[in-house]
Amino acid sequence: MSAPAASTTHDTAALNVLKRVWGYDAFRGVQADIVRTVAGGGNALVLMPTGGGKSLCYQVPSLLRPGVGVIVSPLIALMKDQVDTLRALGVRAAFLNSTLSLDGVREVESALMRGDLDLLYVAPERLLLPRTLDLLDRAPVALFAVDEAHCVSQWGHDFRPEYQGLNVLPDRYPHIPRLALTATADDRTRADILNVLQLGGAPQFISSFDRPNIQYRVANKEGPKTQLLDFINAEHRGDAGIVYCLSRKSVEETARWLQTQGVDAVAYHAGLPPRERNSAQERFLNEEGLVVVATVAFGMGIDKPNVRFVAHLDLPKSMEGYYQETGRAGRDGLPSTAWMVYGLADVVNVRRMLASSDAPEEVKRVEAAKLDALLTYCEAATCRRQVLLSYFGEELPAPCGNCDTCLNPPSVRDATREAQMALSAVIRTGNRFGAAHLTDVLMGHATERVVSLGHHQLPTFAVGAAHDEKYWRGLLRQLVSLGYLAAGEHHGLSATGKARAILKGEQTLALREDTLAPRPSKRDRDR
Numbered sequence: 001m002s003a004p005a006a007s008t009t010h011d012t013a014a015l016n017v018l019k020r021v022w023g024y025d026a027f028r029g030v031q032a033d034i035v036r037t038v039a040g041g042g043n044a045l046v047l048m049p050t051g052g053g054k055s056l057c058y059q060v061p062s063l064l065r066p067g068v069g070v071i072v073s074p075l076i077a078l079m080k081d082q083v084d085t086l087r088a089l090g091v092r093a094a095f096l097n098s099t100l101s102l103d104g105v106r107e108v109e110s111a112l113m114r115g116d117l118d119l120l121y122v123a124p125e126r127l128l129l130p131r132t133l134d135l136l137d138r139a140p141v142a143l144f145a146v147d148e149a150h151c152v153s154q155w156g157h158d159f160r161p162e163y164q165g166l167n168v169l170p171d172r173y174p175h176i177p178r179l180a181l182t183a184t185a186d187d188r189t190r191a192d193i194l195n196v197l198q199l200g201g202a203p204q205f206i207s208s209f210d211r212p213n214i215q216y217r218v219a220n221k222e223g224p225k226t227q228l229l230d231f232i233n234a235e236h237r238g239d240a241g242i243v244y245c246l247s248r249k250s251v252e253e254t255a256r257w258l259q260t261q262g263v264d265a266v267a268y269h270a271g272l273p274p275r276e277r278n279s280a281q282e283r284f285l286n287e288e289g290l291v292v293v294a295t296v297a298f299g300m301g302i303d304k305p306n307v308r309f310v311a312h313l314d315l316p317k318s319m320e321g322y323y324q325e326t327g328r329a330g331r332d333g334l335p336s337t338a339w340m341v342y343g344l345a346d347v348v349n350v351r352r353m354l355a356s357s358d359a360p361e362e363v364k365r366v367e368a369a370k371l372d373a374l375l376t377y378c379e380a381a382t383c384r385r386q387v388l389l390s391y392f393g394e395e396l397p398a399p400c401g402n403c404d405t406c407l408n409p410p411s412v413r414d415a416t417r418e419a420q421m422a423l424s425a426v427i428r429t430g431n432r433f434g435a436a437h438l439t440d441v442l443m444g445h446a447t448e449r450v451v452s453l454g455h456h457q458l459p460t461f462a463v464g465a466a467h468d469e470k471y472w473r474g475l476l477r478q479l480v481s482l483g484y485l486a487a488g489e490h491h492g493l494s495a496t497g498k499a500r501a502i503l504k505g506e507q508t509l510a511l512r513e514d515t516l517a518p519r520p521s522k523r524d525r526d527r
């Protein structure tokens with residue numbers, strides 16, 4: 001090895017600290033490079049998925065450099081635990097946030113001034129107080145680590161206005177190393193972080209978000225419980241898994257149904273008594289093959305290596321949510337499955353929920369864009385892993401070979417004419433009917449409702465008789481997913497501005513064949 005002598009010495013010192021304090025033998029992946037950079041006085045941006053090992057990237061350099069490592073974190077609820085854990089390892093750690101009494105604050109401040117701290121966790125609003133900054137002006141500081149750095153960005157899903165005040169760090173302490181860490185950063189968020197913390201010239205350590213052992217699959221929702229059972233029976237009988245549902249009610253129903261079908265399953269949601277929740281969690285951690293059916297409340301901080309599948313019976317809210325939830329599968333690196341079903345009703349529901357929320361316009365726009373990204377992923381006809389990773393700013397050079405679209409490529413077919421039929425059915429019926437009624441009109445079903453509304457006399461009536469109901473529902477779902485139709489009150493669909501180009505024939509539309517292909521199917525409406 002031809003590394004310069006100085007860096008070898010540093011590396012040895014870092015490894016010694018790692019071994020002595022944490023008992024670990026080696027750094028993981030890019031940790032060693034990050035520690036070397038920051039311990040040597042440099043700035044850095046660290047992008048690493050959750051569980052990747054971000055903490056050591058600032059903890060080790062804080063111990064190697066003179067002075068205290070100041071960690072800015074918005075997660076006040078976690079600070080005490082983090083500090084307790086570090087103290088148990090013999091590290092002189094403390095925190096400053098609004099949960100401390102005045103005496104508590106004074107005690108930490110004087111330890112800081114005496115130079116008796118290795119690590120200080122501080123909430124952003126506390127750091128920005130003139131009083132805290134005055135103290136930091138006078139205390140020796142080893143480095144500033146800004147954890148959850150994506151909070152600086154309005155584009156991010158946890159925007160915190162205080163984080164924008166962190167531009168005080170480069171202005172006021174230009175010579176103290178700054179380290180920004182996050183597990184979620186698309187291009188815009190990353191640009192915001194670099195800007196606020198002035199990390200323009202700093203090295204960026206980007207760990208891959210790819211989880212090659214997870215097989216990603218998304219299917220059209222037909223009979224979700226039966227689809228789930230078939231999936232478990234065919235591929236994951238006796239395996240530990242997590243099934244996510246949106247509502248507490250569907251959590252309980254699904255768990256009960258799985259039990260009657262001989263699958264060892266328990267329900268978990270925030271509405272259950274704590275005793276029941278704890279026992280579900282304990283069982284999940286300790287038993288080999290338990291399936292937990294849960295709302296998103298389940299999973300935070302659960303580190304079980306051999307979860308073999310994560311199933312979604314309802315759409316997550318964003319790509320970030322999907323990535324985090326599916327990421328609980330296969331931590332041991334063995335083959336695992338991320339499986340999801342979704343249907344027209346889901347798309348309509350989430351779109352409507354979003355449109356009717358009273359969040360500020362700005363926030364709604366960001367959320368809508370995030371949902372669009374997820375729906376694009378769901379409707380993808382190309383490698384899912386490529387779509388997923390590109391959302392996180394990472395390019396996978398070739399299709400992965402381990403997702404449903406790679407393993408079983410859907411054909412894409414021009415559906416412009418059918419889309420025109422569907423859009424004109426929507427418009428001619430007044431932009432207010434749901435998919436079931438529209439399908440009746442398109443297929444020429446003269447139901448009582450169709451007749452009483454006079455819709456059997458429309459020129460669009462029966463123009464789509466050549467296709468079956470499932471075809472039209474699949475097509476309508478894709479039109480909603482892709483933003484040509486908007487969802488309003490009572491599942492009503494209306495044409496958006498985007499639809500015009502298709503209606504005028506200025507734009508063509510290619511859609512996935514598999515969801516369009518007529519198959520022998522029972523009449524099932526995915527409500």
Ligand code: ADP
Nearest residue numbers: 024026027028048049050051052053054055056
């Ligand atoms: P993140 O903050 O990125 O979510 P953490 O810093 O909490 O991740 O680390 C996740 C887990 O990995 C922790 O249990 C941590 O102790 C462990 N870990 C991190 N780095 C190493 C390492 N070099 N050797 C062994 N375990 C490690």
Ligand code: ZN
Nearest residue numbers: 383400403406
């Ligand atoms: Zn693929």
